Amino acid sequence: MASNWKSLKPAERVAIQQQDVWSMINEAAAESVANMGQGFFNYNPPGCSSLRKSIAREYSLSFNRELDPDTEVTVTTGAHEGILCALMAFISRGDEVILFEPFFDQYISNIEMPGGIIRYVPLSAPQENTLRTSSAEWTIDFKKLNDSFNERTKMIIINSPLNPVGKIFSRKVLETIASLCIKHDVLILSDEVYDRLCYVPFTRTATLSEDFFSHTLTVGSAGKAFQTTGWRIGYLVGPDHLIRYVAAAHTRICYSSVSPLQEAVAVRFWDYSQREMKRKLDIFIQVFDELKIPYSYPEGGYFVLANMASIKLPEDYPFPLHISSRPRDFKIAYFLIRELGVAAIPVSEFYKEQTTVAATNYLRFAVCKTDEVLVQAKAKLQQLKKYMV
Template identity: 60%
Template sequence: MILSRSTLLSTFAHFKNLTVSLSPTLPRLSGFGARPMSATAARPDPFRPAARVAGQRQDVWSIVNEAAAASPVQPIVNMGQGFFGYNPPKFALDAAKDALDRVECNQYSPTKGRPRLKQAIADAYSPFFGKTINPDTEVTITTGANEGMLSAFMGFIEPGDEVIIFEPFFDQYISNIEMPGGTIRYVPLQPPKDGATRTSPASEWTINFEELEKAINPKTKMIVLNSPHNPVGKVFSREELERIGDLCVKHNLIILSDEVYDRLFYVPFTRIATLSPQLYERTLTVGSAGKAFYATGWRVGYLIGPEHLIKYVAGAHTRICYSSVSPLQEAAAVAFEQAEKEGFWDESRTDMKNKISRFCEVFDELGIPYSDPEGGYFVLANMASVKLPADYPFPAHVANRPRDFKLCWFLIQEVGVAAIPPTEFYTDANSHIAEDYLRFAVCKNDDVLETAKERLRGLKKYITL
């Protein structure tokens, strides 16, 4: 059938009107006499950031670093971020240099880690676990402990799942849990009631177990431990770990045990995964070669645990970054192989304990109490006795934060020492617990510690006892 020109035009007009009336928001096609719709009007702003980063306030690291750069007292003594002020041991450095000369160490490693490193970790940790760890099925290597924990959360946490963490917490836990859709339940460690007037062991930061069990509900899937603890310096006692473990068995929870400071302990140290076969089967133990060998920039982390957990961590790691830095994995393997025979583990513990004692002399002089660390290399000093001038000109982004941010800013500007305000590691509701404390990292050369001590003596005129 052949349609006349007038029939065609009439049919087209009818079709165009029907389309517009049925879907007035449909874009009109150019070429039919209609004006094309702007692409940006048809969809949301593509430059709008995701909610997980859009609402973030300025982080503590940038606040402290910017303040330090602008301080009238230069050079700043940086006791804030926990990086080492000295190199890894010679046997680790030599292994890194040697690895760079080997072709296979400059190419992709297997996604679960280099076999030599997995074997070295299995050999190093089997005596602690009381069993032979299988390097192929019970160890996986990650790009730093932080990416390892992200992989653990990505491997098990889905929208609606809940994770329990203790306050204060390592700040990366929050984003790592929330990115896969998890919800966090917070349980604060309770500081000693007289922490403002008496130096006390870090063990006196305690768990309210009734509050901990109340935080558990049918949506709870995981609990995160950190021992030795950052920033408190607490090493969880065997009794505390047994009570936590009993709750995890009772409520069928996975345990993520962040033990990145596991070689720096000054009291008996217990790993929760070693308490019973039941607990091993539900525990992912996180370690860090960077922390162990003074090489935080190497970004070599690892997880140890049963195959039915490790394989999913490894699966998530594969999708996040595929594999980790090859030459530094090889260097870490050699370092683990040699550390015991070099006497490194005992030496590193002794050296760090001496640094803590050396640095804390200034707080003893000033009458500033502190939480005496049982592990790690952070000291929490209680600055309640330091009276800040009422008219001190704090910038707006510091003035509206808790008192420890003001203390931090004041120390940087007036005495030239940078520390970290620990309320960054709390929810707003519980920040009052730590607002009189500052965290100092003592993993620095002794001359730096002495300079910091001399500068901190400048606080004497602000102290009211």
């Protein structure tokens, strides 16, 4: 039975959407009145942002439907703020959000700020019978997923490609997840910020069916897509009955995003070469092949997970207290920085505290660097030979 999207209620903080004084006066003034009310300039610098039109045009092709740039797209100050807007728009105190583990750590604070409760669904790491495994081998515990739904479940976050693993959720897996969401009238927040860096077929959740589209908010990032992370331009795409509340939350959080940067992105909503990032991956992983350190090759994104279980740290190494009290992967990460001059992220940070044991040997390496830095890092990591058992 098809689900009714009208049962997807926004949080009270955005539901009423009482018109603010600024838009009230501006609308009443219209064009024929000398608007001396709000302190905005009634003339613009050269250029006019058309980013929403560019996004709507691009996503209309993959969604196979005509998207309205005014009602089905909202631009945010980075994808991170966009995700917070979606959660502030629909999550109230006591609502539950399902989150796959490992997860992008910023999800946690974003869920907890509006009072949400997290239900974790673990992904099982691949059995490392070979030196190289694929991120595709990280598998969902579907029984745990099914059991996580209840009357308090309001949203699920799907991150594909998944940070930090690089796993791309297959069409079949997405259909299974989304069908559960339709059955329980649960919103889908589809974080697809790495969608232009996929090395295997990629499916957008919202494209699977009309019901899935009506339940899905898709997150994108100009920073990730076009290597401009400091510009802080993100966006959400979805049906008007969802986007309107995300836009309302965005207005309350930071009002608007920087116009010149939107214009810069809109000039050409271009494709970045997946081949170029895959080339960087292939350059960097050579060091793990040479050292025989097991690693997981990503299906998308630019992160490589390496298992450092074979690294023996000096027993008397002087770790500072804030490191010595953390899991082993924090110690390895600190050791690599201080002794080798290479920085990586401890993967236990992407797990809740109770399950960090699953990740305490893993480090996450980002290959979105110049070739010079990649070659330097490889040379420095060769020093690990003297610490391997």
